[in-house]
Amino acid sequence: MPTVAYREALNQAMAEEMERDDRIFLMGEEVGHYDGAYKVSKGLLARFGEKRVVDTPIAEGGFVGVGIGAAMVGLRPIIELMTWNFSLVAADQLINNAAKIRQMSGGQFTLPVVFRGPGGSAHQLAAQHSQSTEALWAHIPGLKVVMPANPKDAKGLLKSAIRDDNPIVFIEGEVLYGDQGEIPEGEYTIPLGVGEVKRQGKDITIIGWSKMVKLALAAAEQLATEGIEVEVVDPRTIRPLDEELLVASVKKTGRCLIVEEGWPFNGVGAEIAYRIGKACFDDLDAPVERLTGADMPMPYNHHLEAQCVPDIARTVAAVKRLLYLE
Amino acid sequence: MPTVAYREALNQAMAEEMERDDRIFLMGEEVGHYDGAYKVSKGLLARFGEKRVVDTPIAEGGFVGVGIGAAMVGLRPIIELMTWNFSLVAADQLINNAAKIRQMSGGQFTLPVVFRGPGGSAHQLAAQHSQSTEALWAHIPGLKVVMPANPKDAKGLLKSAIRDDNPIVFIEGEVLYGDQGEIPEGEYTIPLGVGEVKRQGKDITIIGWSKMVKLALAAAEQLATEGIEVEVVDPRTIRPLDEELLVASVKKTGRCLIVEEGWPFNGVGAEIAYRIGKACFDDLDAPVERLTGADMPMPYNHHLEAQCVPDIARTVAAVKRLLYLE
Amino acid sequence: MSRIEREVVEPREKARSVDKAQLVHYYHQMLAIRRMEEALAKAYALRKFGGFLHLYIGQEAVAVGAIATLKPDDYVIATYREHAHAYAKGMPVKQIIAEMYGKETGCSKGLGGSMHLFDAARNFLGGYGIVGGHIPIAAGTAYASKYRGDGRVTLCFFGDGSVAQGAFHEGVALAALWRLPVVFICENNLYSMGTPLYRSLSVTDVSQKALGYGIARDRFDGEDVIRVRDRVGEAVRRARNESMPTLIEIRTYRFRGHSMSDAGLYRTKEEVEEWKKRDPIGYGRSLLEKANVPEAEIVAIETQVKQEIEEAVQFAEDSPELAFERLSEFTYKE
């Protein structure tokens, strides 16, 4: 199996799908002549030309709307948001138009459009550039929310997202772009709404997505040296959520820690915790725990920033608390 | 105690505060010459003049930003959103500016600004005009979210919100404006972050806010005739949340139903359910239940619409399920 | 009454070529729209349905004249005040009224209602409730036409109130930058809800905005269906042949309140009466008379329309509603 970077996996997914279907085009800030602010679209302009790889002005509300309109009449746009922090100026288009047009039209119009770009905090980008927006979008019926954790998932899920007939919020990990990973030879897709057990274990379940999967696996490694067997489960798609997989794991381990980069209040972890608390009411040996980003805007200072997002030490400590080892 | 309409209570709160402090002004669509789309600002233009009661064009992103700027330099704006459905075009201003400026500036700037208007569904307004946005705003650290259920709370909470030095999302019940209720004589305020037990009971706790309180009380009435004693608790402020009060009630009753008008996924109910599930892990006789709006855009047809929001029958049924009576 | 300066912006008005059949057709359409909305107002008063109801009465010549320039393949997108546009694009009265009644036989199966009429088959891309929010979508459908080279034109209707929205700016700017085949039609009825123009725009000549985007503009009064057709026609040709957008401001007036709940106290009786003298339907009738269309034929249209509406109302009354069980299939496509 070839080893590629997360960034390259996304690039392959777009290139392969654009090759396959000329209704697909990529539009966004700097996606073309600049080869992408994060180089995810590298080489696509050269390969597909200005018609299908389109640079835009800084007008997210405008070109997100363009994507919606183009999708309504049969094209299959991929709209890149330079980062999801900037999606907020397009919130009305995503929530009031993208998510609702199918329903308001009585099913006459479908919107095969993917909105993609990096999310989450990186390094010292401060409050306006360090946000996890998945909790906002997952709240909205009509949208699907996908968050791949590694190159294999990134490619397989993006291909499925592009082929899906619904508006998709596809959030990539800004700090994952350089991560290397094996991907299957040739053509493959990963269905939306299907999670994956990233590591088997019997003592406790850690649920995480996007870059938190990496963190959970690292914590699991460390805990393994102390004889604690952690099961790491990645829903991969936030909406629709693979509740079955999550519940099955927790029923097995009896304990659950949810690790989320974003803010706690009404976070995705709250929804997952509620569902597990209910489905596993008689199986839980301890209440479901959440380890989340701090409930405050992200500070610029790097030490403070580090303390505002989950890390290995606090993940390990939370697991031990759940196992009553501390 | 005088009896006034919810609408009138809000009007009194603004008038009294504007009388007291001339840094306060009201700005929004149709708030002045039209006396308010829902007549909440009735008479304020006549009383305070065009300087302090300002009609705006349809540019929520613009005048929400104006409110933020004016607050930064010491005024105390009240920005009316004709309805919270339209706040989405101002989402970036609310999330990236209002909620973060204090923190990004190292505490140099505070934002004493209230964003208020009606939320929730009314009657056959369809998908774009029938949304509960509290879950979105409550997710954001830096914002406070207030949702009064009756005239007394409406006046007391709005006065506190206007006096608060933080940006406040104040969501009124569009269908509550005409509700009559007693309010205390003269000057009073109700602190933000303090909930209220709206009805005492020992068998089960129903948690709801805004118009859901009314629904919960009606359901409680009906259940009382069957000998079921329901305690109805209203947090009144979603953020900060009066967790103590909610937990105390559930510890007493051992059962909890959360009734929420909005969408379920990452709803406010998810956060509350998680916190109660954790704090009351050993006290719950049944998992916390949520009765929420349907997980889909609001349909126009009135029968379908009615089935998409919690009602008395389904609330009663949910309570009985929780008490294993069905 | 603010009669618009006759400062005629290019394109100049052409010597008008009109044939009788067309006049009759436009008149029939305008009248059907008028009677349909009168019937809707009556049904609303009788609580046959709820929600908002924004009547177009007084503006009929705009939708009819503008859409008369289109081919069936062309796209139309509008606001919540879109009953006329849906009808002019070919949507049967039955489907419109049934939609208001919230019936499954409505164009949107009763899920959209008055503000959200949609008709995929006739390329009517919907009525939208967020002011200005549909303007970028119009740029998107025009983008698709250019992408495919299918020669289609998108007509985007919006009110004077939308001009203050960021979505107007972004949608028009992208269309201008990318030279998209779209015509932006601002139906300037002088008020956004209770707000007169001068309280919402620093420059009340909306067409001036075109200067900042470098696109063609036009501006004229909208009571004459033929003028509307001819002037909009110029812009449609520009879009179809040169793939260039145009911003058109058409001055018009709504005789009723903003919606059924609006008492309209912000306008004087005199002002409303003055404008009623320029009723597009009365004007259309005068055109028929000038063209010597026999009175009998005109009366026949009236009768025909009346019957059409009555049947449609009955159809709506008798139609079934969508079952709740089926609702979820409209949130996501399988």
Place this chain on the structure above:
Amino acid sequence: MSRIEREVVEPREKARSVDKAQLVHYYHQMLAIRRMEEALAKAYALRKFGGFLHLYIGQEAVAVGAIATLKPDDYVIATYREHAHAYAKGMPVKQIIAEMYGKETGCSKGLGGSMHLFDAARNFLGGYGIVGGHIPIAAGTAYASKYRGDGRVTLCFFGDGSVAQGAFHEGVALAALWRLPVVFICENNLYSMGTPLYRSLSVTDVSQKALGYGIARDRFDGEDVIRVRDRVGEAVRRARNESMPTLIEIRTYRFRGHSMSDAGLYRTKEEVEEWKKRDPIGYGRSLLEKANVPEAEIVAIETQVKQEIEEAVQFAEDSPELAFERLSEFTYKE
């Protein structure tokens, strides 16, 4: 290199009155900004701090000349490329550099960083990271000045890229409608990140947008600090005396990449070199020479600035960081 058409828009350029002391002062400021950013670039390369770092090098005459027209009470608000504006408004170099280092002694206690410099005492209302998002805020501070009648003026700086944002449209439109005392200054450096003007705006003359709002406009090249001061001065007077906004487009150029991570491959070496011939600091020095400021004095400024920066860097290095325990108090005001 696109030298701007000399089409002089009103206000006409006045016969310039400049005194030596001012020239020296402006030169000192521009030089300090230049050296400060060079020091920041060095520190960034040494990984003294992370995040984005957007250098203003090449544009110094704009911030210095424009802000020279203000009184201490006036407000300034800018983008993430705001180091120069903060300095010109009076923020000590120490606080700027300490902020980049993320130290508690920084202007924003190390919570804001390079993109979010704030100084309440000096009425510097911040650097903002969302393109265009601060423009409505500027309308708000100007609104407050008019509300209070305090005679203050707000200067709002933004890049050419912001013009495509809905926030630009809404902010400028409200300022025009309400006649607010604000000056909108578009620092048109010909690129928004890697995108040249012609790919982001259908009309590359940004000042033309003023026509749609009915406000005064001006447009000129920005390498001459005196021209910037005089032309912006006209707009500041208009704001202060007539409470009318102005949209000014100042053509300038950034010599470095968009941020430290940008290789700038979208511009030719030749283009960059051509623009460097119009380095505002070189130009400022030539003005000093024309004014017969002795070479020794000019060298003295260089030495003084050098020392000032070195001390500031040391100060930043030695400063403490905010304790995590205190962080929560910055989210909400008690």
